[in-house]
Amino acid sequence: MFFRSYLMKRNLLSFVLLIAVSLRTAVNAQVHSEPYQWKSVQMRGGGFVDGVIYHPTEKNLLYCRTDMGGAYKWNEAIKAWEPLLDWVSYNDRNLMGVESIALDANNPNRVYMACGTYTSIRFPNAILRSDDRGKTFKRTDVPFRMGGNENGRGNGERMAVDPNNGNIIYMATRLDGLWKSEDAGVTWNRVNNFPEVKIPVADTIIIPKARYHPRPNGMIFVVFDPKSKADKKSANIYVGISQKGKENLFRSTDGGATWAPIPGEPTDLMPTHAILSADGSLYITYGTNPGPDVMTDGAVYKFNISNGAWTNITPLKPQPENQQGFGYAAVAVDPQHPQTVIVSTFHRYGKAGGDDIFRSLDAGTTWKPVFTGGGDGKFDYTDAPYVSHTPIHWLFDLEIDPFNSDHAIFTTGYGLHETFDLTDVDKGKPTTWGTKNKGIEETVALELLSPPKGVPLISAIGDYGGFVHNNLDEPAPEGNFINPHFANTDGVTCGAQNSDVVVRVGVGSSQVGGGNIGYSLDGGKTWQPTTSAPQRGSKDGFICVSALGNTWIWTPQRSAPYVTTDKGATWKQIATLPNNTRVIADPLNDAKFYAMDLFNGKLYTSTDNGSTFTEQDFHLPNGLPDRASNRGDIRGGQDRLYAAPGKEGDLWIADFDGLYHAKKGSADFEKINGVTEIHGFGFGKAAPKSNYSALYLAGTINGVDGIFRSDDKGKNWVRINDDIHRWSLILQITGDPKKYGRVYVGTHGRGTFYGDISQSK
CATH class of the missing domain: 2.130.10.10 (YVTN repeat-like/Quinoprotein amine dehydrogenase)
Incomplete structure (x- = not known):
């Protein structure tokens, strides 16, 4: 579609040159890889070993x-x-x-x-x-x-x-x-x-x-x-x-x-x-x-x-x-x-x-x-x-x-x-x-959080809640989350400018604290449940925390979104958002939040701490996706809106079928060439001499499936895994904002991995 309009405006020679450049870029992306060292984040076990x-x-x-x-x-x-x-x-x-x-x-x-x-x-x-x-x-x-x-x-x-x-x-x-x-x-x-x-x-x-x-x-x-x-x-x-x-x-x-x-x-x-x-x-x-x-x-x-x-x-x-x-x-x-x-x-x-x-x-x-x-x-x-x-x-x-x-x-x-x-x-x-679990990692990653400061990783997993990982190479000595204790933790997030405030949501149990939401004010060292919930039976869903940690927005499963500004003592329904809407926080502006209806092309923005959202139409170069098409695993990181760290209003859409970056000051999005399938997307620390976060993506680029990093906002990508480290279905991926090149990969049944640029390359 892009090439068709380009022909109408430029001469044939320019078009041929564009094709040549595009092909050269695609070929380079296909063969260019960077060696990584991969290790399991130690949780040990976490799933049904059904035969020896x-x-x-x-x-x-x-x-x-x-x-x-x-x-x-x-x-x-x-x-x-x-x-x-x-x-x-x-x-x-x-x-x-x-x-x-x-x-x-x-x-x-x-x-x-x-x-x-x-x-x-x-x-x-x-x-x-x-x-x-x-x-x-x-x-x-x-x-x-x-x-x-x-x-x-x-x-x-x-x-x-x-x-x-x-x-x-x-x-x-x-x-x-x-x-x-x-x-x-x-x-x-x-x-x-x-x-x-x-x-x-x-x-x-x-x-x-x-x-x-x-x-x-x-x-x-x-x-x-x-x-x-x-x-x-x-x-x-x-x-x-x-x-x-x-x-x-x-x-x-x-x-x-x-x-x-x-x-x-x-x-x-x-x-x-x-x-x-x-x-x-x-x-x-x-x-x-x-x-x-x-x-x-x-x-x-x-x-x-x-x-x-x-x-x-x-x-x-x-x-x-x-x-x-x-x-x-x-x-x-x-x-x-x-x-x-x-x-x-x-x-x-x-x-x-x-x-x-x-x-x-x-x-x-x-x-x-x-x-x-x-x-x-x-x-x-x-x-x-x-x-x-x-x-x-x-x-x-x-x-x-x-x-x-x-x-x-x-x-x-x-x-x-x-x-x-x-x-x-x-x-x-x-x-x-x-x-006898050493070496066995069978958890399912439902969300991964690498805070801007503090611990390397906080994991949200199925069946056993999740962990605060002070040491990636040893299991957490205190065990999984308690107070409250969850079976599944569906979401965990922190304030982008105040990572002491961490909030998680999921499905609770009768063990050590009740309810389906818990929070920490010391970066995950200690936890406590909120004194109330949005409504009876609120569980699972999506959670976000404002940049300074003052406002939380929770969309429980099959529910309207709710906002709290007093650490869960009281909740207010957000009437201007549809049910089941995932909300994200702006990483710089504490009063600002965003949400998206991908299939209907609606972008929602709040500038009043989530009390109200304004709606505007957005457009994608190839049109909006079809809700009925194959969209991958619903627990994955695709079909979601993301905000780039350290920037106000810098939005990305990781559609299952492609990656899009918002034009500055606009609700229109540019397509990142070469990306044809996404299962997970995230940001990490910028490369040396760069002022923009590194991008990490699990999916397919230029016909190659794998795990990729881009240091230039998606213009060029390197594949950072290899054919012996594929792990079947990847659900979540995020970089570490504290260490360039480090990435966390959450799988469906093979636990969570962390990768660093190989020192032997």
């Missing part, structure tokens, strides 16, 4: 999977987890939910990952295979759907390698039956002779004020019997199905040629986990739902594969009729002692008494609790202090180290716990469990 997989024959070789944050391999030398999927791009973001991990018992170098976050999304599902322990992967896109972040994600393992033939792999899927590879994961075919299983949607889950209808969970585990070798493969194979009221455990005794349900199997509950001991006992845990939704009943059974006998070995029977209902989620056997078994309860809350692990030395005849009922297990939160605010939940996998009977690991909704004194349970002594 030990290699059976190599010491200290283990992996873990997460529901939306990729997978990790343990590095014993540095005592930390190493991420394996940081190379996943935005277009392949569905691969970050890892449905299952499988290892080759006879080749420690081989690892397989079944990757797909949601069954309902059209994005790729793939089997990733590695011959170098996850350093590099080859990929096969597969037609079967996966749900790494759906109900039943803690079940498993759904994928398994035949211990008698490393080329044979089975994959039990949620919606598309049983699949098999005979060439080490390169190609896959459906096992058509497996009985057709029509799996209904799981029971409706009733939670306060809502009903949730989970998607079908399908087949949940494949277990081989390594002692049943026949014709260069395992003869006996077991497959579990997440259903009740009908057969849910099938077996083949001829290497997969035929399949049949096992006689006498329990069908009143659905299986959740299974493991085969070396002495021929198949242990299975059961519940009323796949989890991590509510379970109201459960059991543990043992199946003798030699004589076909079933035995109910449930440690503690749930009593749903007495409001003491719960299920059983995980089971593990000590490889060195096949009659030593541990199992975990699930959703044993309230009157039931709290989730626990039970341990048996006699194949389930008798049990001892680890935590409750006299178990008295203890916790060490040193590695991740925020965990002290959060009780055990989603304990969905248990593993005993194949080389150390004292060492065990269990999963939770915030990471992992481990002990090195498990056998103390047998002596009636308490065990001690520390977090």
